[in-house]
Amino acid sequence: MPHSSPQRTDSELGEFRVKGEIPVPILIVWMTAAAVPALSFFAFRAHLRSDPQTTYVLLTFAVLLSANALIHFVANSDTLLRRGFILVITALFCYLAVFAIENGAGVMWLFAYPPIIFYISDSRVGIIACGGGWLGLALLYSPIGAAIIDTPYSGSFRLSMMIVLGFEMVSCYLLDQSRRRSKLGLIQLASRFEYAAKHDALTGLANRREGHNRIDSEYQRYLRNGRGFSVMLMDIDLFKSVNDNYGHQAGDRMIKLVAESLQTECRRVDMIARWGGEEFLVLLPETDTAEAVQIANRVRQSIATQAIEFDGQAITATISVGVASIHGNETIDRVLQRADEALYQAKTQGRNQVCDSDGRHTAA
Numbered sequence: 001m002p003h004s005s006p007q008r009t010d011s012e013l014g015e016f017r018v019k020g021e022i023p024v025p026i027l028i029v030w031m032t033a034a035a036v037p038a039l040s041f042f043a044f045r046a047h048l049r050s051d052p053q054t055t056y057v058l059l060t061f062a063v064l065l066s067a068n069a070l071i072h073f074v075a076n077s078d079t080l081l082r083r084g085f086i087l088v089i090t091a092l093f094c095y096l097a098v099f100a101i102e103n104g105a106g107v108m109w110l111f112a113y114p115p116i117i118f119y120i121s122d123s124r125v126g127i128i129a130c131g132g133g134w135l136g137l138a139l140l141y142s143p144i145g146a147a148i149i150d151t152p153y154s155g156s157f158r159l160s161m162m163i164v165l166g167f168e169m170v171s172c173y174l175l176d177q178s179r180r181r182s183k184l185g186l187i188q189l190a191s192r193f194e195y196a197a198k199h200d201a202l203t204g205l206a207n208r209r210e211g212h213n214r215i216d217s218e219y220q221r222y223l224r225n226g227r228g229f230s231v232m233l234m235d236i237d238l239f240k241s242v243n244d245n246y247g248h249q250a251g252d253r254m255i256k257l258v259a260e261s262l263q264t265e266c267r268r269v270d271m272i273a274r275w276g277g278e279e280f281l282v283l284l285p286e287t288d289t290a291e292a293v294q295i296a297n298r299v300r301q302s303i304a305t306q307a308i309e310f311d312g313q314a315i316t317a318t319i320s321v322g323v324a325s326i327h328g329n330e331t332i333d334r335v336l337q338r339a340d341e342a343l344y345q346a347k348t349q350g351r352n353q354v355c356d357s358d359g360r361h362t363a364a
Ligand SMILES: Nc1nc2c(ncn2[C@@H]2O[C@H](COP(=O)(O)OP(=O)(O)OP(=O)(O)O)[C@@H](O)[C@H]2O)c(=O)[nH]1
Pocket: 202, 235, 236, 237, 238, 239, 240, 241, 243, 247, 248, 249, 250, 251, 252, 255, 276, 277, 278, 347, 351
């Protein structure tokens, strides 16, 4: 079965990019590029109003945001960029909430915070930042806050601000959850498609294409470190007669039985593929011919002693196996061809036996 995991963490979800989705680091760089001139503009206006404190604070935020983006380009760490950005903008929005810059109009920038924070961080951080921010603002706008800080906002403005901001935060949370759920759905769908593209529907084994890919990878490893491998090509003997005598359903069950026996008898490192109708291929990494023949015989004997129950009858089958190991700088096609020739030899010499490409064979 495909590895669908509904338990994926938020950060795992964040790493999965849906086509067309803006990557968080790029979004942060864009927002930094937009925020720095905006902050400089408002700093300049504060300077014109002879308000040096606001000027310096806004310029400091512009410098911090620029530095964060620059550090990202040097350190090349997305996590650092994201965390640095969250930290700076949280401080900036706190400043905007407390100090009523631009005659109090600066507080409207608070509405930009929830969508940004939910998009660039995981939902837990979004909830904490927004929940904490909202409570902090509620405190600030309460009589306690009013006693500490002098704000120019009327009572009805404060009330509306809290309600509208709360509404926006909840909306952002719900939209974010919906985005994450649909992303999860896409991940699961993608993993189901990937599984179907790589596996055989009847047995669940790797299909021929995936088998080829895995052999290719093993071959590349062999070229790098010289560690050889063997392949076993096997075919159910006189399988046509199983179909002819008992029907295709019985034939399918026989194929499944062989697949299960292969899974039981082979090692975890071995790759088993359904190569064709009643043909299977096993890739045995770091295994020489003698070992591969031993494994092949174990599989052969195991299958010969099992039966499927069909319409009250016990149906048995045997398999023939061709074994070949990689030599020198020969190609994969050549190894597979030698395994095929060995299988042909096993068939012509009476079936239910293992032949290796060097011409040795083990009969029942
Ligand atoms: N039930 C079933 N049969 C299949 C499947 N794929 C292939 N077959 C059948 O497998 C049979 C293969 O038969 P052959 O290749 O002629 O060989 P054989 O009867 O196994 O004889 P030898 O290989 O010479 O021992 C054919 O009858 C195919 O129809 C499948 O998925 N399910």
